Amino acid sequence: xxxxxxxxxxxxxxxxxxxxxxxxxxxxxxxxxxxxxxxxxxxxxxxxxxxxxxxxxxxxxxxxxxxxxxxxxxxxxxxxx
Numbered sequence: 001x002x003x004x005x006x007x008x009x010x011x012x013x014x015x016x017x018x019x020x021x022x023x024x025x026x027x028x029x030x031x032x033x034x035x036x037x038x039x040x041x042x043x044x045x046x047x048x049x050x051x052x053x054x055x056x057x058x059x060x061x062x063x064x065x066x067x068x069x070x071x072x073x074x075x076x077x078x079x080x081x
Contacts, residue, residue, distance in 0.1 A: 038073040
């Protein structure tokens with residue numbers, strides 16, 4: 001059984017439907033195997049977003065020790081610098 005990947009994500013700008021869809025697709029691809037290393041998954045999402053036409057997209061990861069132990073991370077996803 002794959003590990004559940006849990007992130008609390010803030011997307012900026014959240015009102016750009018194409019960017020939100022691109023993020024959702026990238027996250028699905030990067031986490032499809034139940035990745036347990038959330039920073040590596042975030043790096044893959046960032047790479048996929050940049051390949052999808054958002055060259056300045058960034059995914060920042062922030063989490064406490066307790067969140068790391070619980071396999072949870074906060075992601076801030078931005079389209080532009």
